[in-house]
Amino acid sequence: MDATRRRHTRRRILSWIPISVVALICAGFVVGAVTMQDSWWTDPEPTAAADQRTPKGMSMFTGTGVDYLSREGFVRIELRDGAETATMLGLDADGTRTITPIVPVDTLVLAEDGVLDLGLVREIVIETTDDAVSAVHLRTDNDGAWTGAYAEVATVATDWGYTDADLATMRDTLTDRAQDSHGDPYAATLDDRTHLGATVSAEIAVDQRAASVTATFTIRP
Structure with a gap:
């Protein structure tokens, strides 16, 4: 050639x-x-696999478990006697895990005497101790102003048994710290209270430089 x-x-x-x-x-x-x-992503009634939901119907925090709870729109966590172990949920026996669903999800926490429904949350931080869930921190979406976060916290806190005086103290604290912060981060909290057999609290944190306002609800057994 x-x-x-x-x-x-x-x-x-x-x-x-x-x-x-x-x-x-x-x-x-x-x-x-x-x-x-x-795929179950397009199934209107998806069926959870063994690594996506526990035998008791609680959410699992494996990679596929987080995908599933994002698709379903609900996260379910049990904080009462007989709850499945942290490792059964895909968590470490001792540690802290931050879960960020693809979209905000409704959160149901099964406490000893009832169910706490937090509505839409964008981030879930779970603490584990001795192979059990020891705290759940739920962060919600806000519009960047602490007044909006305060209104949301007030709605939940009223259901949790906090008084108007408790909420007024939180509001006044935020107002005072906003005036004195000089751009530094500040926060105000509602202290621990027992509700439905669980220990609950709430915090609003403001970081003006990062344009960040977070409302965090904490639930412990």
Whole structure:
């Protein structure tokens, strides 16, 4: 084969490479679409797998478990006698885990004497001690003003048994610290109280430099 014929042959071979690559990419998209179509992500009533929900119906905090609770829109945590162990939930026996669902989710905490429903939360921080959940911190979405966070905390706190005087003290503390902060972070809390057999509290934290306002609800057994 002379040099001219070799060049023509090489050009024909190279001309097929981009087409082949495009074909492979398209095939990948087709496979992905078919897989997603058969996935619980698109199922209106998804069924949890063994690594997504415990035998008692509580949320698991494995990677697929967090995906599932995001898809379902609920996280369920038990804080009472007979609750499943931390390791059964996909957590460390001792430590702290921060869970950030893909979208905010409703949170149901099963306490000794009832269920605490926190509505939509965007971040869940779980503390574990001796292979048991020892605290759950639930952070909600806010619009960047502590007044909005305060209104949300006030609604929940009233259900938890806090008085108007407790809430007024929190509001006044936030007002005073906002005036004296000079841009530094500040916070105000509602102290521990027993509600439905659990220990509950709340905090509003403001970081003006980071344009961050968080309302955190804490529940302990």
